[in-house]
Amino acid sequence: MTLSAGTIPAPIPTDSAERVDAxxxxxxxxxxxxxxxxxxxxxxAELGCGNRDDALDLVQDAMCGFVRxxxxxxxxxxxxxxxxxxxxxxxxxxxxxxxxxxxxxxxxRHESEDGDYVDPLSQTPDLQEPGPLxxxxxxxAGKALDAALQNLxxxxxxxxxxxxxxxxxxxxxxxxxxxxxxSVKTHLSRALAALRRALEDHQ
Amino acid sequence: MSNFDKNALxxxxxxxxxxxxxxxxxxxxxxxxxxxxxxxxxxxTRARRPAQFWFLPAGLASACALLLALAVWQPHHAGGDxxxxxxxxxxxxxxxxxxxxxxxxxxxxxxxxLDAQNAQRKEGEG
Numbered sequence: 001m002t003l004s005a006g007t008i009p010a011p012i013p014t015d016s017a018e019r020v021d022a023x024x025x026x027x028x029x030x031x032x033x034x035x036x037x038x039x040x041x042x043x044x045a046e047l048g049c050g051n052r053d054d055a056l057d058l059v060q061d062a063m064c065g066f067v068r069x070x071x072x073x074x075x076x077x078x079x080x081x082x083x084x085x086x087x088x089x090x091x092x093x094x095x096x097x098x099x100x101x102x103x104x105x106x107x108x109r110h111e112s113e114d115g116d117y118v119d120p121l122s123q124t125p126d127l128q129e130p131g132p133l134x135x136x137x138x139x140x141a142g143k144a145l146d147a148a149l150q151n152l153x154x155x156x157x158x159x160x161x162x163x164x165x166x167x168x169x170x171x172x173x174x175x176x177x178x179x180x181x182x183s184v185k186t187h188l189s190r191a192l193a194a195l196r197r198a199l200e201d202h203q
Numbered sequence: 204m205s206n207f208d209k210n211a212l213x214x215x216x217x218x219x220x221x222x223x224x225x226x227x228x229x230x231x232x233x234x235x236x237x238x239x240x241x242x243x244x245x246x247x248t249r250a251r252r253p254a255q256f257w258f259l260p261a262g263l264a265s266a267c268a269l270l271l272a273l274a275v276w277q278p279h280h281a282g283g284d285x286x287x288x289x290x291x292x293x294x295x296x297x298x299x300x301x302x303x304x305x306x307x308x309x310x311x312x313x314x315x316x317l318d319a320q321n322a323q324r325k326e327g328e329g
Contacts, residue, residue, distance in 0.1 A: 031246060038238045039227040056237050063245035142222045164216055165223050192213065199215065 030071055033078050034063055041086055044161050047149045048090045058093060062086040083162060083176045094154070141199075148198035152191055155179075159187035160195070 038059060045055035045062075062085045070081045149157055155177065162173045163184070174181045230238075307314075 027246060031242065034242045034245065038242060039230055040223075042230070042234070042238060043223065043227050052234065056234070056241065059238065060241035060244060063241055064248050067245045067248050141218070142226060145219055145222050146226075161223075164212065165220055192216070195219070196213065196215070199219075 026071065029075055030067060033075065033082075034067075037079065037082060038063075040166065041082070044083075044158075044165075045086060045090060047146070047157060047161070048154060049093055050150055054093060058086065058089045061089045065089070079166070080168065080172050080176045083166070084178070087158065087176065090154075144199055145195075148195050151198065152194055155183075156187045156191035156194065159184050160191040163188050 041059050041062065042055055045058040046052055049055055049058065062082065065085045065088075066078075066082045070078065070085070073081060149160070152160070158177055159173060162168045162176055163170070168176065170181045170184050173184045177184060177187075
């Protein structure tokens, strides 16, 4: 059916119109939420995996997983749920890396038997080497903090970033980390002590 | 959300937070562009979701309907048991005119069972 220039299209039923409005409102709210967390999420992922490209992939996976599974939840619950998804993706990446490193270790051994020895330590990323961002900023304190955070055990780093940077309370952090509140306090305390030691020269 | 006691945290953590904020706010344009694309991709996933959402219940409903059809169909076609003659055989035996009524066909299973019982009793007496 073709509409002439003056034809008025049939009005959309009220229910449908309200539903469309609700969906578009929800999309806008989701967009704003993701826009608000994406930069911090990227930095957290980068500190966790030590690589910008992997971190971007992780954040995209986390965004898709979050939208697919939790978009219908109340907006107040989005932030902890998003970081839980991100943490899950980060753990998956570490597992994959461990498996790959195990295989690489086998091949390295074969190569060393042929006399072409490759030092495994030379293959690991240099944690003291700042990311491109920090190099541009030229901040010694920033570099030191970046390196110190990358050197922290994952759970301690997570507790520190979620509590101090993201500003979650202990209960919410425990929910994201899927552990008890006592464990969060322990991880945070150890993280603060380790970071303090590492950053003493830069205070 | 940030309702924890900031006084309990060491002073240097404020500086650490500021440094982290600076690093997040100073991301380069290429990275921001990739983040934007990632966000749009995620929101597109959301837009596609309603169509996929009905696959599971629709599949379950179809499976239930199939199982129900099989359950209804199966008892009428489980022939071969000597002790329980088929419903068709019972219908053939009854020729008093009542076989034409719908009530008869509804109680066909009962008549089959009754017939089997009678046959067993006759064998017992003989």
